[in-house]
């Protein structure tokens with residue numbers, strides 16, 4: 001590791017974009033009594049505009065709201081509408097692209113409303129529903145609202161749907177746009193109560209949104225509460241992790257305790273290594289505040305994520321090292337400084353090769369502006385950008401919608417379950433490439449979720465597809481669960497998929513790498529990582545989730561606990577589907593046969609020259625070093641994920657017999673064989 005002292009300070013250039021416009025901050029107390037919170041609400045830039053907002057939203061069926069980060073859109077507009085009775089007694093749904101935002105914002109609003117979470121104000125995210133019949137303000141992920149639409153396409157229980165952080169353009173948000181718009185139209189046609197749609201963001205292409213939502217009026221909210229000073233580096237940085245550490249330590253040495261820092265990096269491994277370096281280096285520093293270093297990324301359980309939001313003790317400094325999950329909507333108390341790497345890990349899909357890859361790419365201007373906006377929420381802030389101003393200018397304005405760069409199988413299955421059979425003509429705001437839709441349809445046909453209608457070319461959902469859509473999982477995982485009853489290994493498959501849903505149950509400390517590896521060795525299976533994960537789950541169950549056992553064995557206790565919760569919920573869905581529960585005991589064969597049958601599209605075989613080649617499209621891939629099969633050369637494997645770093649790696653794989661694959665999908669493999677021969 002280079003010495004972070006080598007890097008010069010980022011140049012103080014100028015105030016950009018975030019200078020204060022029309023609003024003078026009032027000096028409000030930041031305490032948390034009801035009165036203090038009420039005063040804080042009144043001090044927000046949005047407050048003077050509230051009557052106008054209420055009147056405009058009353059007038060029109062849809063509205064687009066655009067206002068500076070931190071102006072009060074997310075926390076205040078739902079409350080204003082409720083207080084003014086615009087919801088006519090029904091529930092107001094507020095969607096967020098991310099779980100952590102839905103939870104943290106709902107908690108803040110519950111506090112401001114002086115109620116307990118789960119009462120008047122609640123939240124609903126995958127595997128966690130904290131609402132009750134009394135809930136009138138429901139913060140939820142866009143994915144959860146989409147699932148509700150499958151059961152109730154007109155979303156009858158809501159009178160207002162607020163689609164927040166619309167600029168993020170996640171797949172679910174984009175599909176929701178079309179679904180919510182269709183629900184509004186259908187309600188109008190059938191004489192039901194009007195459904196109001198409000199779309200909000202600080203950084204969006206308003207004309208495009210207004211056009212799509214039937215020329216909805218655009219409400220501009222002026223001003224921000226506190227100024228943010230933005231600084232760019234003088235020179236481009238070749239190593240953004242290194243540059244972020246240098247910048248952090250400069251702040252840490254100079255700024256007083258209580259001024260917290262938020263660093264944006266790209267992924268779990270990078271964050272964990274950043275956290276470790278900060279902890280190690282901080283230990284040797286004198287005359288600096290005590291430091292709390294907190295990682296924040298999607299794979300962490302909600303209870304761990306929410307730790308980042310705790311108030312810092314007065315003598316301490318908190319540094320949160322996060323992915324883009326901390327980019328929008330949220331207010332992390334205490335954050336004065338933001339350090340932005342300008343990079344993000346994005347999913348990229350190639351419909352021709354069928355590969356869905358995770359890759360680190362440059363962020364968009366919209367993302368960078370959102371990151372800047374995480375500072376300056378409780379007092380003036382500073383954002384250090386680890387890129388030059390001209391690099392900023394050359395960034396793309398908006399993020400490419402996820403729907404145009406991801407595998408669409410999951411979404412297409414959900415749309416079919418919503419009764420939208422002609423997905424190609426669905427009212428998308430920006431249409432995905434037809435070949436991406438076609439390859440998703442093809443995949444779902446191969447998985448048996450869709451079939452051709454007898455006298456037409458139209459595809460329809462099969463009974464299996466309908467069951468698959470009931471699981472909040474990728475269709476391949478849903479299929480594996482449904483197949484597990486045939487292979488009589490449902491209990492084992494549920495354990496494996498639950499552990500896979502939470503990620504990273506193995507803790508690897510670089511200071512104790514050998515000890516960690518030795519300890520993990522006893523769970524490792526020569527049959528592959530799925531069985532390794534099952535071994536971990538079984539061992540965890542056998543000690544009743546004992547925390548010191550987890551600690552001694554370098555197992556992440558929190559993630560294991562979450563996996564157990566996920567398993568419970570998946571089991572409930574199986575029960576609702578009338579599935580019988582069976583176990584195959586210690587024999588791993590039925591499990592691997594079942595995985596082969598569900599994941600036959602993710603198979604790879606060992607070629608003569610020692611490389612692995614995917615069977616779907618003859619791409620060269622390697623076994624990820626974290627796999628229990630890393631040192632092995634099995635003839636044939638199925639994998640659950642491909643990641644591209646220096647090479648294209650298969651992560652989480654199992655040894656399978658090629659015959660099992662052939663038995664699961666004979667037509668598919670016959671076609672593949674013919675293609676290879678020709």
Ligand SMILES: Nc1ncnc2c1ncn2[C@@H]1O[C@H](COP(=O)(O)OP(=O)(O)OP(=O)(O)O)[C@@H](O)[C@H]1O
Pocket residue numbers: 044067068069070071072073074075076104108201202225328329330331332333373376377378
């Ligand atoms: N958990 C919290 N703790 C302290 N202050 C908070 C919290 N949540 C919100 N606030 C205060 O309320 C302000 C408005 O937050 P809100 O999320 O409503 O803004 P927004 O306009 O939706 O911003 P963004 O576009 O960034 O989501 C914040 O700037 C902050 O001052």
